[in-house]
Amino acid sequence: MAKMRCSECKEINYYSSRNKKKVKEKLEMNKYCKRCQKHTLHKEMK
Numbered sequence: 001m002a003k004m005r006c007s008e009c010k011e012i013n014y015y016s017s018r019n020k021k022k023v024k025e026k027l028e029m030n031k032y033c034k035r036c037q038k039h040t041l042h043k044e045m046k
Contacts, residue, residue, distance in 0.1 A: 002026075004042040006033045014042060 004014035004027070013033055026044040033040045 002044045003046075004029065004031065005045045006031075006036060007041045007043055009033065009035045009040075011035050012045070016044070018044075 002016050002018060003012050004016055005012050011033065013035075014031055016027060016029075018027055028041060028043050030039050031042040032038070033042070
């Protein structure tokens with residue numbers, strides 16, 4: 001299970017999963033942030 005954190009306000013908004021054997025890089029997705037009230041880049045964190 002991977003936590004997705006907003007790159008602007010640093011709030012954890014989403015949880016995602018990935019196949020660690022196939023995808024070596026951390027996930028980066030544009031998602032809606034409730035706190036910022038706009039679409040921002042969300043990055044995977046530990």
